[in-house]
Structure formats: C-alpha cells, structure tokens
Amino acid sequence: MDSSLYEQNLARDDRVPLRQKIAYSMGVVSDHYANVCLVWIFITPFFVDFLGIGASVVGLALAAARCWDAFTDPLVGRISDACTSPLGRRKPFIFVGAILTGLLFPLIWMVPESWSTGAITIYLFAALMLFYSVYSIFSVPYEALGAELTADYDERSKIFVVRKYVQELFNLGIVWVFPLAAWLGTLAWVGGETGGVRAVSWVIALIIICAGILPAIFNVERYKEIAVKKGSDSFKDALLAVLKNKPLLIVVGVIGTYLFAIMATANLTYFVNVYYIYEGDMLKGASLGGIDGTLRLFFALAAAAAISKITKKFDKHVIMMASVSTLIVAFIGIYFTTIPGRPWLSLSMKPLVAIGECGFWVLILSMRADICDWVEYNTGSRSEGLIAAITNWCNKIAMTLAIAISGFVLQYIIQFDSQLPAESRAAISLQAQAEYKLLAGSDTYDLEGKEPISLGMYTDNLERQAVMQQQQPGTMERMRLLYTLPQIFALVICLFLLKHYPLTRDKMQEIRDALERRRGKTIQA
Template identity: 35%
Template sequence: MPHVEHTFTAEADKIAFSQKVIYGFGALANNLLGAAIGMMSIVLVTGLKMNPAVVGLLMALPRLTDALTDPLMGFISDHTRSRWGRRKPYIFFGAIFAGLIFALLWQLPSGYSESFYFWYFLLGSILFYLAYTVFATPWVALGYELTPDYHERTRLMGVTNFMGQFAWVGVPWLYAIMQNENLFSDPVEGARSVAIGIGIFVAIIGILPAIYCKERFQSSPEISDQKNDIKESFGEGLKRNVKDFLHGFAITIKFKPFLKLCVATFLVFNGFMLVSAFTSYVIIYYVFGGDQVLGAEYMGWSGTVSAISTFGVIVLVTKLSTRYSKRQLFFFSTGVSIFGFGLKWFCFTPSNPLLLLIPAPFIAFGLGGLFTLMSSMMADVCDLDELNTGERREGMYGSIFWWVVKLGMALALALSGILLNMTGFDIDLAGAQAEKTLFLMRIFDIAIPMVASAIAIWIIVTYDLDEDKANTVRQALEARRNAV
C-alpha cells in the first residue's frame, strides 16, 4: 500500500482517553447483547429440540421490525431537544430496559410444545429489540459526533471496537457454560442463569456513556431551530414530522458514499455471521464426530483466540490509519480474512483438532478492521451530508447503517438453518451424519464469506471520500457555522 501524507490532529479535536473508554463500554454492552442472543439460540435446537430452520426464522423475524423502529429512533434522537441532549436520555433508559428484557427472554419454561416456544420467544424478542434500538441507535449517533477530526474518529472507533471485542472473548464460551453438567441440569436451565447475569451487566455498563460522555450538538442545527418557532396543532405537527422523517429517510438511502459503506459492511459482516452458527455444527459434527461437550470446548477456544487476535488487529489498524488511507486498510484487512477462511478447509480436521485454531487470527482481520474503519468513515459521511442538507443526521445514518447490518444478520441466521437442512443434517443422527452432509457443511462454511468479502472489496474501490475531501468538507462546515 502506498504511503499517504496526513494532517495532524489539533488538541481541541482530541478526545480524552477516559472518554473513549467510557464510550467503548457502550460497544461492550451492544456487542454482548447482539452476540449472546445468536450464540445462545443453539440451546433452542440442542436443548428444546426445535427445528434449525424454525429457530433461524425465529431469529430473523423480530429483526424485520427494525426496518421501521431503527430509522424512527434515529429521527427521534436527531430531533430531540432536552436539557440532557439528543442522545443521552435514550442511551440511559434503553440500556436498562434492554438488559431487563434480555434476562426475561430466556426464562423458558420446560415441557411445552415447539409452537409455544416459538411464540414465547418471538414476542419476547420483539420487545427486546425495541429496547435494544432505543439504546443502540442514539449510542452509535453519539460516537459519530464526538470529534470533527478525520484521524481522531478512527482512534475513537479503534478504542470503541477494542472495548467491544471483550464481548467476543466471553460469548464463545456461553454454550460450554450452559452445557456444563456440573453447573446446570440441562442447557435450558443454563441459559436462564446466564441471561440474568448478562442482563444485569449490560444495564450497569450501558448507562455509562449517557452519564459521562459529552455531546457536541445539543440540538440539530439551523433547520430544527426554525421548526421550533412554528406554532401548530398536534395533527399538523405529526403530519410535518412524518413528512420530515420520510424526506430524511429518502435522502439518506440515496446518498452514494453511504450506500457503498452499507453494502460492503453487509457483505463482510453477514458473510461471517451466516457461517458463525454454521461453524459450530462443523466443529461438533465433523471435527468431533457429534461430541457436543468437546465440540463446545473447542468452539470456546477458537472464539477466544479469534477475539484476542481481533484486539491486536484493532490496534494495528488504528496505528496504520495515520500512514495509510481508510480505504487501503479496508482492502488489507478484508483480504487477510479471505485467506483465513480458505485455511479452514485444511485446518478443520478430525485427525488434529488443534489445527482449527490456526485460521482464527487471520479471520479476525475481517471484523477487526471492518468496524474500526467503517464507523470512522460513517462520521465523515455525516459531515458531507450536513454540507449538502444543513442538518445533522447521525441518528438517521447510524440507524439505517446498523439496520442493514442487522437485517443481514437476521437473513444470515435464517439462511443458516435453511442451509443446514439443505446439507441433509439430522439432529437425531448425532455423530453419524452422512458424508455428503459433512462435505456440504464445510463448503458452505468456507465459500460464502470468501465470496461476500471479495465483492465488498470491489465495491469500496469506488469510494472516494478520502482525507483531503473530508478536510475540505470540515472547513466549509466550520465557515458556515461561524457565519450563522
């Protein structure tokens, strides 16, 4: 990668390290909730004997409501005017309710039908994701506005992503904990206890950014001030807000730099997510011949190696961001992860199970680089949008960006169950799965994320919001604000 000349960050634009860490606690809460529900869903198959395709559908359906609730929450946050700011009240109460509902969601009673569990979990998940949205959407938006500096944004997102990765150290072990016969009578009982611990932890750390972080924009500039002076009835105000919401939504989804980031993230992240649960079955039924206890243990070690490697990737990418462009680093990190996925064909082998740990550090480059860089690039996009429209819409941009990610996650979870059924997998056969089944499981596990990541690289080739352009945008915005 050719070296790129960079500007230096002014002292006024720097964020105190303590503030970065506190904002990063929000990432830990956010990642823990999102990762835990996906990892714990395996209990619905192995503990309650639900059909994998039904479980995949159950994971996907609640996320469809995010198509409305995420952008709506982003719009509400962008247009909130309060003494506590636009973001912080929602972060505070959202974290508390998300943690509480998550704990209740997994208090699954024993001895009921698959239909009962489906509806219980579906309705509970919808409530959970509503609370999750109230917390996560304003928290993401807050990060986009904490600093106007091109490089400080990457450093902020590096610390944030670093903090968030602690969730991935623990989450791979959740199934091993729930499966532990010395602790619980069965995985379902284990899920009940684990969920309570996660819920309490999330409620405590999730409120910290709301208490200690500072907002740069207490209200949306210019246009929101004009609207505040309008005297109107409730019906007129509702009609105007709906119109404004639809107008802002339309502008957002048509903005090409934003769309490129969305699609690339969708492909890299959800290519990984599609096979994340799938990999569990490959490890248990191919590498360990159906031994769930030993498979769960190695899943935990593999996840831990991946998480620890991701810490190193985040530090490396953040450090290199002052020498190379964000786009160049995306090519590098995603390319290394493609190599890692390919290694799984050779390293996932029953003859030497320890080899399955080797691909993990390479695969870690994909997500480690992705969210450090994409979140920083999203903040640049928000500035460009303000220059074009006169409004700060971090909430709208962040909500749609993450909704696309979550939609892809929902599709990935749903498709993972369908793909598993397509391989001919039969839970009743345990370790006696057909040879063709195991072959197809391995092919899907490797090929899907490799192809998706390669397409993402091709898309970002045409992304042109580089450092020079971002600095020009910032200068124009500051000149406009000074004039006002």
Template identity: 30%
Template sequence: MTATAPAGRSPARYSRWQLLAYGLPGLPLAGLGVPLFIFLPAFYAQNRGLSLEAVGFALLLARLWDAVSDPLIGLLSDRITTRFGRRKPWLFAGAPITCVAIYMLFVPPEGAGILHLFGWSALLYLGWTMVQLPYTAWGAELTGDYHERSRITAYREGMLVLGTLVAAGMPAIVSAAGGGEETSTVLTVLALFLVIALPAAITIAARFMPERPKPATPIHIRLDWRAGTALLLRNKPFLRLILAYLLNGLANGFAATLFVLFVDKGLGLPGETDILLLVYFLAGILGVPVWLAVSRRAGKHRTWIAAMLANSAIFALVPLLGPGDYLAFLAICIGTGACLGADLVLPPSMQADVVDVDTADGGGSRAGLYFALWGMATKLALALAVGIAFPVLDAAGFQAGGSNDADALLTLSLLYGVAPVILKLTAILIMRGFPITAERQADLQRKITANIQPITVRR
C-alpha cells in the same frame, strides 16, 4: 475537558478515561450478541426441540420488525433534544426493556416454543435498538476529525470484543466454577450478568463522556422528508459503504451462526468450541491497534480492503478441513480473528465520515437516521445468515442433534467456508476507489463549519 463542547467543535483528543467510559456499554452489548447469534439458535434447536427451519424463520421475522423500529428511533433521536442531550435518554429508556427480554429469552420457561422465541426476540431487538443506535450516533458526533473518529471507535469496538470474549468464555468460566457445561446454565449466568452490567455501564458512560450539542442548522435549509430522502439517496459514498457493509456483515453472519455447528459436526471437536472462540476474539482485540496504525498511513477504506482480502485468503482453506483438524482450524481462527479488528473499527468510523457528506449538503444533524440504516443493515445481514443457512441445512438433511451424511456435512462446510469468501470479495469490488479520504473529509468539515449559523432555525 468540560461537560460540553461548543457546537461544531471538539477536543483534539479525548482522554483515555473518557473513551473508556464511553466504550464501556459496548461490553454488555457484545455479551448480548454472542449468545444471541452463536449459542441461542443452536440451543433452541437442540434443547427445545425446534427445527432449524423454524428457528431461522422466527429470528428472521423478529429482525424484520427492525425495519420499522430502527428508522423511527433514529429520526426521533435526531429531532428530540432534552436538557440531558439527544442520545443519552434513549440509552436509559432502552436498558430496562432490553434486560427483561434478555432474561425471558435466555432463561425460557418449560414449554417455551416458537412463539416465545419470536415474541421475546422482537422485544429484545426493540430495546437493543433504543440503546445501540443512539449510542453509536453519539460516538460519531463526538469529533469531526478523520483519525480521532477511528480512535473513539476503537475504544468502543475494543470493549465490544472484550464483551464477546467474556460471553464466549462463559461456558469455561461456568464449568470451572462447578456449574457444569449445560448451555442452559451458561445462558442463565449470562442473562444475570447482562441485566446488571448494561444499566451500570450506561450510567458510567453518561456521567463521564459529554454529548456535543446539536449544531445549528444552516439558515437557508428547510428540509422536509421528501427533500431529506432525496438528499440521502444522492449520497453515493453512503450507498456504496452500506452495500459493502451489508455484504461483509452477511459473510461474518454466516461464520458466526454456523461456528458452533461447524466445530461440533464438521470437525468433530465439540469440546474445543470455547477455546477456539476465545482465541478468535482475543486475536481480534490484538489486531485493532495494528489496523489503526495502518489506516493512518493507507486510509480507512484501503486498510479495510486489505483486511477483507487477507480474511478471504485464510477462510478459503476451511473446506479443506476434515474431522480432527484442530491445529489447522486454530490457525485459521487466529488469522481471521486478527482481520476482525479491521471489521470492527474501520467501517463504523467511515460511517461517520459519510454522514459529513449529508451534513455538508444541507441535511442537518442526521447521524441517528444514518446509523439507524446501518443498524438495519447489520441486523438484516445477521438475520439473513440465519434465515438462509438453517433452511438450506435443513433441506440438505442436516441434523443439529444427530449424525449427518457426507452431503449434509459438505453443505455445512460450503456455507461456513465458501459463502463468506464470495461475499467479502464482492464487498471489496464495491469499496475500490472509495472517495472519502482524510483530505476529502477535512474539506467536508470546513464546509460544514462555514455553513453553520450562530442561531438555530425551526425546521
């Protein structure tokens, strides 16, 4: 494999070492996600004395900033080409912003309140977008092959799950090392790990995995923003996929946001949170090759539907649990964790496929814009989960740092166990009969190759 590949072409298969190098930044990026959505909301509510409603509002407001930053960065990363590529420079520019914001958010000074949480969250989301968005667009552009895209995604998402395991297991690691079990200590260690690991991983990925050059634009296309927007809105597979992705992301967001509170207050097992998280994400890693194998036979969207159905059937048992039901919840964590592998690998691979619809219809090379919109959907889903769940719990009289009555615990159980099932079943209905199969995607690639001219036209 050489440092570059011709536009419109890619290797039949990248080497494992190349894919490991490409996937490596996923590890610290996932290590950032776990504390941000699982540990941090509860930390600011329980240790900093902020109300659940205030924490939820601050994080939701910070996420809304992405409505501006995501499409802007997506468009710029599509249009700006340097001698180092289109995507890689953004990763190097976003890393220092992300690292500074991580430390300030995870290791807040005394007296840090709601403005500190909002301000540094907003800056963190900006830096994160500058890294995550071009990183995923880079992966989508590495190949035009239907199944190789799933393989590339599997390495990246596998590293994401591994990073999640590291972050989820950090409380146990810190405790075993004699650092105690305080959340503040765990967040400090995680912050130090991330500010070292993220720049190092980006450097390795940039060194060993090439970018495919931007393909030449079909010579007859001169796309202004109005025409580009109209073309995007006519991309029906994209609209279906992003809506299902948003609903499934909201379902997963409820589960992630409320996991610590449910184990602590709903099951009365605060000491088991770490091991349950480890089991859940380990099952996710082990499930990835299984879902990949199934998708090669059944197709990506059918396999994703099957995984969401299985997840819903298992998660529907959550409201039946009560205090002390450790083994039953452990089994649920194993089952839903195994389904997580499909959520991680298949939707991002399908995202690259629906970009082909846009490219084949004359949209040019706009993976950055599309992945910006998917990034917004991901972040909106997680923000809505916090912005909805915490105020509802607050209205029900739920106390994160105290005791709760039966009504408050029932509200927690319904939000954690029932809401995700309803959302996933709705996503399944949307994805039924999804039109982009392996055969259809191969046709799109042939059309793209036929339209590309050997010169680049100024647009």
C-alpha cells in the same frame, strides 16, 4: 506523522479524552453481550439442540424479530435526531434502552421445557419481538453518538481503535459463556443444559445494563447545538436525501454484504465444532469455541495498535481493502484446515480472521462517522441518528434474510438431522444408565482427569454420537463447504465496492473547512 506530532497538532476541541473513549467503548460491550450471545451463542443450541425446535423455525423467528427491528430503527433514529432534551439527543435513549435490554434478555430463555413445540415457538416469536423493540432504543442512539465525539478525521479512527481494544477484551467473556453454561448444566442443582443457559443469562443481563449506561453518563455530545432544524425536512425528505449519498451506500453495502454472509453461516459454528470436529462431544466443542476466541484476542489487540499508527499515513478505505483481502485468505485457509479430530489445526487461520476483522470494523465505523459530515455538507442538517438507523436498517434486512436462510440451509441444503426417533432416545437412555453404573465403579469415572461426568451429560453424549451416525453421506462435507464459501464471495464483493469509495483524507479536510466556515466549529460542551 508520528504520534507525538499528531497530538501536538490535534486541536483541544477535537481531542477526546481516553476516559470518554473508554466510556463510549463500553457501549459496544453491552451491544455485543446482548446481540452476539443471543444470535451466535445460545439460540441455536438452546432451541434446536436442547428443546428440539426445527432450525428453520428458529431462523424464521429471528428473521421476523430482526425485520421488525429494522423498521423501528429509522423511527428511533429520527426521534433521537429531533430530541431537544437538555440531557442531549442520544444519552437519555442510551440510558433507558440499556436497562430495558438487559432486563428482557433473560426472558428469552425462561420458556418451560414441558410446553408443546407450538407453544415454545409462539413464546420464542413474542420474546424476540419484544427484546428487539427495546434493543433499538439503545443501539441506534449509541451508534449515532460515535459520530459526534469529534470532528477530526484521525481522532475518529482512534476512538474506534479504543472501542476495538475494549470490545476484544470483553469478548473474552463472550467466547466462554457457552462453555460456562455447558459446565453449569452438569451440576445437579442447576437443572441441566437449559438451566445452565438460564443461569448465565442473568450474568449477561447485568453486564448489558452496567456497560450500556456508561456512554450516557460520561460522554459529551458535540453537535446537539447544531441539531436537525425543527420542521426543516420531513422524515421522507431526510430519508431520500441520505439514501442518495454515494459514500453511505458503499459503506452500507460493504457492511450488509459481509454481515449477510457471516450471519447466514453463524449457526454452523456450533455444529462444526461439536459434530464435525469432535463428533458429538458438546463440552469439547464448546471449549474449542472459547479457545478460538481467546486466541483471536491477542492478534486483534495487536492489529488495533497497528491500525492506530497506519491510519495517519493511509486513507481509511485503502487499509479497509487490505483488511478484506486478509479475510479472504483466512476463510480459504479455514476450509482446508477444518478436519475431523484435528481441533488445533482448525485454529490455525483464526489469527488472520482476527486481524482482518479488526481492520474491517474499526475503519468501516470511522468511515460512517465521516459520512455524517458529508451529509451535513450537502443537506445543511446533522442526521447522525437517521444515518445510524439507515445503516442498521439495511444491515438488519441483510441479517434478517441471512437468518431466515440459515435455518433452511442447515435443515434442507446441508440436510443435517439432529432429531432422534423416540424409540432411539429410549434405547439410548437405557444404554446410558447401564453403562453409567459400570463407569461410576471404574477409574474412568473422572473423565480425563476432570470433574466427574453426570448421567445426563453421559446420555447427551451418546445421543449426539447417534445423531452423527444417522447423517447421510455428504452432509458433513456440505457443512464444511458452506461454513466458509459465503464469506469468500461476500468479501470479493466488498473489495469491488471499496474501490469506488470517494471520501479521502484530503476530501474530508475540505468538507470540514467548508462546514466550519458555514456554521462555526463544534465544541465540547
């Protein structure tokens, strides 16, 4: 069916205006700036590389916080499902949660460097627990809202295609926040590397708040009149009914399996770029990550446009399987193209990753929205919040295990040692001061035609070069292998699960017809 005919056949009550699609999509911008900047961008370099906390300790702190988060999510989801506020079941939580999440984000990075290792560790544990407590208030109702915007099978996919467009455009900012923080750290008034992260964290906080409140302001909740019946089911009964749902278990299994793999290796990206490819140059390694994200943007946008067209012709899980297959090829290719001193070659497989991940996330979230109808069809209750919470719960358990494992993998399996003895640091400091005086008086002071490097930056580069020299044989090859192998295994499992997904286009139309005969159509009101 071509797009013009699709628009003609789409019922007025099923159509979600572009303005509302964009407003809903801004919520994922808030979510990603809060979550990705914390877990993937800043926490490993800040606490491990800058403050000297063990990677395994940081992994345990994140794991503990996400484990707590996993137990608060079902509570928030059930409260949201049962909310009878005239403002809606989701929007009040989204509004308040976005503000609190944004305000608490900079708090994580405010720990004084002068504190002892034990004090910094306690601070990290407490700050993360508090942050993820308020993050649940925002994230669970926001994900539930996505299932309530339309009842149409294809329009749901279009909502998540627009969300992917918006996400990728704003991800361009995420991939450059660490290079920005690294650059700010070279300025005397900022206060070094830690000061650069702290300065950028306030900008991120503003984005989290401004983007996060938009779904609460502009979106319409279609199902608040068909909410969970008061007292109809206990929390336990509702939870058991949802957990018996085969399509949900498949979707949760696919998301959780892939998230486990990418989260278990997420902290390796920084070390691969900085130490493996650039042999200790942090600015170049950070910039490579920014270039990587920028390159992916264009391919992800093109993939989203293609998915918007082909979802009208093929079932969602079929396109999902093609996306997963693309990712398997991409990660195999990344292993062979990640080579020291060859940064441009390391980027060659990233367009395939962008294409595959675009299809993966657009379609798996649209499939989860379909499952909300399946649950109502079988139980008679709308439980979008509980479904979003259970999905988050299982995913966060997977991520918790992955994060806990990631620190141990880096420290004990890869055996990467980023700590230098005190005497080595003292010797490097004296060496840096002597060489910097000569450097400042020569034509090489302006490094490669860029802004002059500071003494602190020069010292840090010498320390990272010393870190590279102290690694045991085989360390960097183990890092390269574990950078890609877990994703490949996880994606093979995802393919197997998707083969058994039962909710086709025809089945979903059958379910919708039955629901509308039972309780009437949903309306935008």
